[in-house]
Amino acid sequence: xxxxxxxxxxxxxxxxxQGITAGEALRELVSAKxxxxxxxxxxxxxxxxxxxxxxxxxxLEPVTADTEEGMDILRHSAxxxxxxxxxxxxxxxxxxxxxxxxxDGFYYDFDREEPFTPDDFDRIEQTMAAIVEARIxxxxxxxxxxxxIEFFDRQGETYKVELLRDIETDTVSLYGLGEFVDLxxxxxxxxxxxLKAFKLLRVAGSYxxxxxxxxxxxxxxxxxFFDKKELRQHLHRLEEARKRDHRKLGRELALFTIQDxxxxxxxxxxxxxxLLRRLIEDYWKDEHYRHGYELLYTPHIARQDLWKTSGHLDxxxxxxxxxxxxDEVKYQLKPMNCPFHIGVYKSxxxxxxxxxxxxxxxxxxxxxxxTGALHGLMRVRGFTQDDAHIFCRPDQLDDExxxxxxxxLHILKTFGFDQxxxxxxxxxxxxxxxxxxxxxxxxxxxxxxxxxxLEYRLDxxxxxxxxxxxxIKIKDQLGRSWQCSTIQVDFNLPERFEMTYTGEDGREHQxxxxxxxxxxxxxRFVGVMIEHYAGxxxxxxxxxxxxxxNITDDQLHYCEAVYAKLRKLGIRVEKDLRNEKLNYKIREAxxxxxxxxxxxxxxxxxxxxxxxxxxxxxxxxxxTPQDFAERVHxxxxxxxxxxx
RNA sequence: GCCGAUGUAGCUCAGCUGGUAGAGCAACUGAUUCGUAAUCAGUAGGUCACCGGUUCAAGUCCGGUCAUCGGCUCCA
Numbered sequence: 016x017x018x019x020x021x022x023x024x025x026x027x028x029x030x031x032x033q034g035i036t037a038g039e040a041l042r043e044l045v046s047a048k049x050x051x052x053x054x055x056x057x058x059x060x061x062x063x064x065x066x067x068x069x070x071x072x073x074x075l076e077p078v079t080a081d082t083e084e085g086m087d088i089l090r091h092s093a094x095x096x097x098x099x100x101x102x103x104x105x106x107x108x109x110x111x112x113x114x115x116x117x118x119d120g121f122y123y124d125f126d127r128e129e130p131f132t133p134d135d136f137d138r139i140e141q142t143m144a145a146i147v148e149a150r151i152x153x154x155x156x157x158x159x160x161x162x163x164i165e166f167f168d169r170q171g172e173t174y175k176v177e178l179l180r181d182i183e184t185d186t187v188s189l190y191g192l193g194e195f196v197d198l199x200x201x202x203x204x205x206x207x208x209x210l211k212a213f214k215l216l217r218v219a220g221s222y223x224x225x226x227x228x229x230x231x232x233x234x235x236x237x238x239x240f241f242d243k244k245e246l247r248q249h250l251h252r253l254e255e256a257r258k259r260d261h262r263k264l265g266r267e268l269a270l271f272t273i274q275d276x277x278x279x280x281x282x283x284x285x286x287x288x289x290l291l292r293r294l295i296e297d298y299w300k301d302e303h304y305r306h307g308y309e310l311l312y313t314p315h316i317a318r319q320d321l322w323k324t325s326g327h328l329d330x331x332x333x334x335x336x337x338x339x340x341x342d343e344v345k346y347q348l349k350p351m352n353c354p355f356h357i358g359v360y361k362s363x364x365x366x367x368x369x370x371x372x373x374x375x376x377x378x379x380x381x382x383x384x385x386t387g388a389l390h391g392l393m394r395v396r397g398f399t400q401d402d403a404h405i406f407c408r409p410d411q412l413d414d415e416x417x418x419x420x421x422x423x424l425h426i427l428k429t430f431g432f433d434q435x436x437x438x439x440x441x442x443x444x445x446x447x448x449x450x451x452x453x454x455x456x457x458x459x460x461x462x463x464x465x466x467x468x469l470e471y472r473l474d475x476x477x478x479x480x481x482x483x484x485x486x487i488k489i490k491d492q493l494g495r496s497w498q499c500s501t502i503q504v505d506f507n508l509p510e511r512f513e514m515t516y517t518g519e520d521g522r523e524h525q526x527x528x529x530x531x532x533x534x535x536x537x538x539r540f541v542g543v544m545i546e547h548y549a550g551x552x553x554x555x556x557x558x559x560x561x562x563x564x565n566i567t568d569d570q571l572h573y574c575e576a577v578y579a580k581l582r583k584l585g586i587r588v589e590k591d592l593r594n595e596k597l598n599y600k601i602r603e604a605x606x607x608x609x610x611x612x613x614x615x616x617x618x619x620x621x622x623x624x625x626x627x628x629x630x631x632x633x634x635x636x637x638x639t640p641q642d643f644a645e646r647v648h649x650x651x652x653x654x655x656x657x658x659x
Numbered sequence: 660g661c662c663g664a665u666g667u668a669g670c671u672c673a674g675c676u677g678g679u680a681g682a683g684c685a686a687c688u689g690a691u692u693c694g695u696a697a698u699c700a701g702u703a704g705g706u707c708a709c710c711g712g713u714u715c716a717a718g719u720c721c722g723g724u725c726a727u728c729g730g731c732u733c734c735a
Contacts (some may be wrong), residue, residue, distance in 0.1 A: 226731095388733060628695060645695075
């Protein structure tokens, strides 16, 4: 056989017999250290199994365990191992669907009459462990599509057959792991022994291909790592995330409550949560005013006719609550604020000189959400949007979008979010407005993103029917993304409501309308912040900035005086003067995540000072209440972007 | 809405195969006045989510409803 030349990307090269497997070639060309870490290989850029025979000259690149790709291969292989285990335990009563690697783990969808129970997890895990122990190789083979369809059809694997029918290539690859043969693109680990650390996490229902018209399958979720330590760390992270759960912290920190008898998805803000929210709102309003916005207030319901004109009854009806009748006229709760802002616009005539008009409102809207979708503050039925509508001339569009982006990122940063993913969504299949307007608006959005130096991803066809949009998904402390901000150009409503302005030429023109929300929903945003900060809000947002703790009753009077003084100086201070030990009070204040504890004993009383203990346990030297207040204001000013 | 799990005092949770509710913390009362993450003792607190059924007897079994949790779907 002829020799072929094989080169490692950025490394050694050599001549080998044709037909040598990639794994064998690597053994010659890379260090033992790399080899031990290698789970698959890229041949001329295409990821394949180590067992792949090499036929021509090529460049190899090992895929190692420490990469995302390596992890995906491990997890995808883990899904196969799980499927084999399920097969072995539950036999032919189970049909398999799909089993991909996902972020942080993998899943496999099964169709089985009986539900899986958490008790089954143990059995499945044990069987998986036995499979790992047995070091079963993953064996790849290729088949013609027709042959494969017949193969799976014989086994009654209807889902695989359905998948195959949609595949357009001539041949497909199958992977055998023991007696379980699965349709799969690969690549896989060489054998099951690599799966050293895995755990099944939960079972959940999911529709075949995510479509609710299809049968409901049972999805088993699991995760896998190359070693046990990483798995332990991951499980620990999950535990930490549970501790940050805003529903748990919301209760513990007395921020909000949701009650059955009031209704699901409806939030009651408790005093501390309400104060937090007020701080957010005040900052938001001030910042908007500073940036040339005017504040509006509009009602919660409007005549049904308004929603007809706006098109909401055509396009949004399923999210709206049914009509109520008032004096024989139908009214509906608002799912959006825009028609009202247009109402304000139409309250008088406008000249081109007035533009841009920037109106904002913290508008509470109501949208129907299916019960299964509700989730704490993150997904609710009544929520407050930090909404704004900008009306401008075409020549102002670029600047306005840029300014929105600028304000948007500035405010998010102040709240502690400076990591985000930006998406630009373009024209969907169903749309209104002329093509050149879409192009004009999409280009304007692009230019603003580029001018701002933001990297973005294109989301083709994901725009709203009335115009293109920019979405910003912020990343929290745990790296999870949350869709909050959205900037949407709208050609539809100005048309529907026949909005006009008088141009320089004395003629009537149609203004461009931009919708924009920055936090999206205040409820959700607070939820995200609770989890982002794990309940320990930065000083400027802490509902309780400081708590006075006395040592004995002898300081009661002095504490009251300090309390009054600090309140007067604008500090959000509370006092805990109960007859309890200092340790007890500190513990409680600590659990409430209060930034400063002000400790007052005889010493402080004598000297007219307080001892300041920070949330992190650090002590500051004793200072006067006056100095403390100045310090707090100084810190807050800094957090909010300089002296205000 | 769909699949699965869950629903016992304010919170966290016991309560085995049906015999008529229990702990810790919190609350309240009293004692203690104690300097950097829980002082001690006592008291009170529950139509066991709701509705119906089986049974001599149901927190415990069955059915329905509501809600919550994990997902699917949707999205701020």
